[in-house]
Amino acid sequence: MKCEHSTQYILLESSGELKPADRARLDAHLAGCPSCRSYRAALLHLGDEARADAALPPPTRFTVTSLVVEARRREEEETIRRHAWFGLGHRPVLALAAAAVAAFAIGFGIVVAASRPGGPAVARTAVPAHAWAMDEWVDVRMDLLSDDLATVAEDMKRALPFDPQESGESLDEIATRMLQVEA
Amino acid sequence: MDAQERAWLDEYRKGSREALGKLVEHYRRPLYSFILKMTEGRTDADEVFQEVWIRAIRKLDAFREENLLGWLFRIAHNLIIDLARRCKPFVQPSSAGTQTQSSWINRVPAAGIGPASETAGRDLGRRIREELVKLPPEQREVFLLRTEGEVPFKEIAVIQGVSINTALARMHYAVLKLREALKDEYRACGGQSS
Numbered sequence: 001m002k003c004e005h006s007t008q009y010i011l012l013e014s015s016g017e018l019k020p021a022d023r024a025r026l027d028a029h030l031a032g033c034p035s036c037r038s039y040r041a042a043l044l045h046l047g048d049e050a051r052a053d054a055a056l057p058p059p060t061r062f063t064v065t066s067l068v069v070e071a072r073r074r075e076e077e078e079t080i081r082r083h084a085w086f087g088l089g090h091r092p093v094l095a096l097a098a099a100a101v102a103a104f105a106i107g108f109g110i111v112v113a114a115s116r117p118g119g120p121a122v123a124r125t126a127v128p129a130h131a132w133a134m135d136e137w138v139d140v141r142m143d144l145l146s147d148d149l150a151t152v153a154e155d156m157k158r159a160l161p162f163d164p165q166e167s168g169e170s171l172d173e174i175a176t177r178m179l180q181v182e183a
Numbered sequence: 184m185d186a187q188e189r190a191w192l193d194e195y196r197k198g199s200r201e202a203l204g205k206l207v208e209h210y211r212r213p214l215y216s217f218i219l220k221m222t223e224g225r226t227d228a229d230e231v232f233q234e235v236w237i238r239a240i241r242k243l244d245a246f247r248e249e250n251l252l253g254w255l256f257r258i259a260h261n262l263i264i265d266l267a268r269r270c271k272p273f274v275q276p277s278s279a280g281t282q283t284q285s286s287w288i289n290r291v292p293a294a295g296i297g298p299a300s301e302t303a304g305r306d307l308g309r310r311i312r313e314e315l316v317k318l319p320p321e322q323r324e325v326f327l328l329r330t331e332g333e334v335p336f337k338e339i340a341v342i343q344g345v346s347i348n349t350a351l352a353r354m355h356y357a358v359l360k361l362r363e364a365l366k367d368e369y370r371a372c373g374g375q376s377s
Binding site for chain 2: 007008011012014015016017039042043046047049050051052064065067068070071074075
């Protein structure tokens with residue numbers, strides 16, 4: 001056994017915590033180690049002297065009655081505080097509980113949405129909305145174009161002395177006739 | 184806790200204040216001595232002592248542990264730490280850099296153990312007290328818990344929130360330092376010092 005282990009055993013011995021199995025090992029070491037014997041003696045001596053130091057003034061400003069009275073007074077104060085809190089029909093407690101549940105639900109929803117395979121819910125709805133907007137935009141443009149074509153057809157009807165759709169002529173013939181009209 | 188202490192505790196739980204008085208008196212010396220030496224006389228040890236008991240009385244009905252004195256020391260330990268924290272603004276700059284290890288207890292302001300208590304008592308006891316003040320607080324506390332309260336290392340470890348090996352090491356260093364500082368007195372007393 002090394003001295004550093006021996007000193008641990010000596011300390012444990014002084015506090016009554018040394019295992020019986022280690023007692024023999026310690027005794028064997030002490031028998032051949034004057035340094036550890038000296039350490040052990042110093043430990044016992046220091047403890048005795050420190051305990052025997054009678055120069056300490058005793059506590060003076062209390063009595064057992066005052067201790068008990070003060071302890072009870074504080075206990076009553078605490079009880080009153082607790083009643084004041086719960087005396088509101090548990091409303092503060094319920095409000096806190098409701099707030100906690102709401103916070104948990106929101107947090108849980110965010111976590112679930114963020115953990116979906118397609119990513120967060122916000123990102124997933126943005127794409128269809130955009131596509132829908134594109135479709136709508138194309139439809140509107142097509143409507144406008146149709147209107148334009150109808151207007152052109154009306155204008156042509158008004159400007160020409162004949163109906164190009166009913167004449168059965170080719171576009172070249174119509175164009176020739178239009179040029180003749182203009183001339 | 185021995186049979187007598189347990190009996191006093193049981194009597195108090197049945198309503199006997201006299202039994203509580205016996206418990207307070209029985210533990211007065213080790214507890215008060217621990218508080219006084221830990222605070223180095225810098226704070227009102229009477230107040231801390233009183234506060235320890237007031238807190239203990241409020242929980243005594245529910246106390247189920249084996250070592251009542253160890254529990255009282257634990258309350259005292261926590262109170263002294265709280266006190267040191269509250270007194271933090273009063274730290275004196277001159278004392279801040281003198282400790283190599285953490286020195287929470289040194290934040291407690293005041294003037295040290297008074298002259299009256301210094302002149303009283305036996306020489307070696309007084310010298311031990313003087314040298315104790317120079318120890319790092321953790322080592323001092325282990326030493327006092329062992330010598331004043333005879334608290335086992337297993338419980339000291341719980342009180343300090345460290346492993347039992349750390350508690351043993353702190354005690355070991357405290358003993359080495361005290362032994363070295365007091366070697367002359369030892370020789371005068373006939374003790375060995377090598």
